[in-house]
Amino acid sequence: MAPTAEADDITPAALTLKPGTSWQDAWQRSLAVAPEAFRDDQALNLWAAAWHADGRPLPATSPVDGTPIAGPPRLDADAARHAVRASLDQHRAWRQTPLAERKARIGATLDALTEHRELLALLLVWEIGKPWKLARADVDRAIDGVRWYLSEVDRMIDGRTPLTGPVSNIASWNYPMSVLIHAMLVQALAGNAVIAKTPTDGGLACLTLACALAAREGVPATLVSGSGGELSPALVRSPEIGCVSFVGGRDTGARVATAVADLGKRHILEQEGLNTWGIWNYSDWPTLTPLLRKTFDYAKQRCTAYPRFVVQRDAFADFLAAYLPAVRSVRFGHPLAVPDPAAPLPELDFGPLINTAKAKELDDLTTEAVSRGAVPLHRGALADGHFLPGQDTSAYLPPTTLLAPPPSSPLHHAEPFGPVDTIVLVDTEAELLAAMNASNGALVATLSTDDPDTYARLAPQIRAFKVGHGKPRSRGDRDELFGGFGNSWSGAFVGGELLVHAVTEGPTSERLPGNFPDYHLMP
Structure with missing residues (x-):
């Protein structure tokens, strides 16, 4: 059935910056709260129990949309001493x-x-x-x-x-x-x-x-x-x-x-460290999808992110059926953009990467890996993002998933620190462990397997400080040891x-x- 003329006329409302949330709003509030620590457009250094207008301020821009923000007042070695x-x-x-x-x-x-x-x-x-x-x-x-x-x-x-x-x-x-x-x-x-x-x-x-x-x-x-x-x-x-x-x-x-x-x-x-998630003799796929989406929080820019999935080849089709809905549902964009001034701030999984250089680096690494044989399973588009009209989006990278990055690619063995997942297929337990230990040590790992005895046997051989059984591990504080x-x-x-x-x-x-x-x- 053809769409009606009325439906054709319906277009999404242009997003706008939430009132009261601009960088200048935040900066002026900071000046008012702590005038001793800020001067005009500069933050000061704190030492000897006093604030000092020393150092050489560097220019800086926000990764959100390129807005100029306060840069660090860099001291020299003598001042640091x-x-x-x-x-x-x-x-x-x-x-x-x-x-x-x-x-x-x-x-x-x-x-x-x-x-x-x-x-x-x-x-x-x-x-x-x-x-x-x-x-x-x-x-x-x-x-x-x-x-x-x-x-x-x-x-x-x-x-x-x-x-x-x-x-x-x-x-x-x-x-x-x-x-x-x-x-x-x-x-x-x-x-x-x-x-x-x-x-x-x-x-x-x-x-x-x-x-x-x-x-x-x-x-x-x-x-x-x-x-x-x-x-x-x-x-x-x-x-x-x-x-x-x-x-x-x-x-x-x-x-x-x-x-x-x-x-x-x-x-x-x-x-x-390259934190990994292993899949071996596993069948509880409905439980996996929401956990996988959660791994994209803050664009995987954290020490306990999971950018590598090591999957039993026989289970790959089922894993992909659980994984792709998760990655396709990820929401990213400008954290302060709203459809109207009264609307609440958006519920996003991530905003920009830390800077334009990092976004370009990961985009280049992805392109290089594909040129050397990696299979692109998912490549998001900036057009799917939540952005202000005409804003600078150079620090943003949509979620990306590659199958089998080549050994010559940094994505094969290093932590990307961004929304780029890699998947490696294995056929034996020995291959599973070798792929999960690719970076010679990690902070966390997860092994999803139906059999508790299999988990108990394999988990101690994974070179991560914390190993979860079917769920992600976190850094932890308070009562939990971390290393x-x-x-x-x-x-x-x-x-x-x-x-x-x-x-x-x-x-x-x-x-x-x-x-x-x-x-x-x-x-």
């Missing part, structure tokens, strides 16, 4: 502060973060492209997680003392609140001054606001910007540093690991009380769990 020395002075005073007072100051900081929760989330949307729901979850996980430590820290700290120097934090851009701010506040609660380097690719304004709220309560925090290469001698090798906490890629992580091993320094180094195998982790394992133990001194005979050259923390 001054900041570290000042942090040591703060540390010596703070480690003598009674636990009750530390708890009160951290608690007050959490109250302030809660008061400005919406603003912190909005900054995350603009700076790193998180959809609104995920941005708020990042803020909430930081606040809720540290509140749990406030209620548990007395038993965790019993018989322990702070380190002799501050904790230096170098983290990736993807979770500024629930990873970086969370770690800093727990480290401070344990009696340490804390230092953080602003991630190069995003999160500056959010971190600046959060640190301003903490500094007002007397928490000894330092926040500086700069290139990793130039600041590393101060933030990693300085004798004043008591512990290095790193979250990032393997190349940089390997250099940090070498430095801290040479110095015998406490360290927590979380690095990338990694192989090249995905070095240093102290964390989670619950171990996060506190890793940044405090215990009995001289103590052996903390972790990946150390001699399997224990050096005295």
Whole structure:
């Protein structure tokens, strides 16, 4: 039946930016909340308990739509050394502060973060492209997680003392609140001054606001910007540093690991790994589809994402029937675009990648893999995205799925850190395990199999720290231990009380769990 003329005239309403959510709105609100930490269009560096208009601000744009935003005020190596020395002075005073007072100051900081929760989330949307729901979850996980430590820290700290120097934090851009701010506040609660380097690719304004709220309560925090290469001698090798906490890629992580091993320094180094999901003698396909869609949250830009599926060849047709509806239902686009001003912000699975360069890199890698024999099973289109009319979409990449990337392709063995899935078919259990262990260590993995005995036999042979049975595993906090195998982790394992133990001194005979050259923390 032919469509009616009336139906032909119906077109979707053009999207518009939600009122009150522009970058300028977020920036002006930040200036009003923490005028000491921001100046005109620039964020300041925090060291020696004061905000400094030093450093060389770099231009920056939002991955959301190319809007110019505040860039990092990059310090040089000499300025970073001054900041570290000042942090040591703060540390010596703070480690003598009674636990009750530390708890009160951290608690007050959490109250302030809660008061400005919406603003912190909005900054995350603009700076790193998180959809609104995920941005708020990042803020909430930081606040809720540290509140749990406030209620548990007395038993965790019993018989322990702070380190002799501050904790230096170098983290990736993807979770500024629930990873970086969370770690800093727990480290401070344990009696340490804390230092953080602003991630190069995003999160500056959010971190600046959060640190301003903490500094007002007397928490000894330092926040500086700069290139990793130039600041590393101060933030990693300085004798004043008591512990290095790193979250990032393997190349940089390997250099940090070498430095801290040479110095015998406490360290927590979380690095990338190719997390895999294996399918072997499995039949519960209706349960799998919603789990697969969930793996696309935040465009798989997280350390526990699943970009590789290792599938029993005989089950491939059934797997594809479960997988394709999941990937085809993924929603992506501008996180703040609405059909009318009164509409709620959209429920998206992901927004942009962190920048245009990353989107182009993955697009090029996909094209190259296909030219070498990979089979494109799904390639989304930007036209399917949720965008403002005429907006810059150069940082966006639709979901993509490739079958059998060639061994010569980086997509065969490395984590893409974007919405690109690869599928490898196998015929034997030995092939399954080899394909699931392709990156020499990972943080998480999952094995879907109907037989519990098969899972119990194969799971210990998968080189991932956490292995789920038919469901994804997460990083975890609080009571759950977290670490990694192989090249995905070095240093102290964390989670619950171990996060506190890793940044405090215990009995001289103590052996903390972790990946150390001699399997224990050096005295």
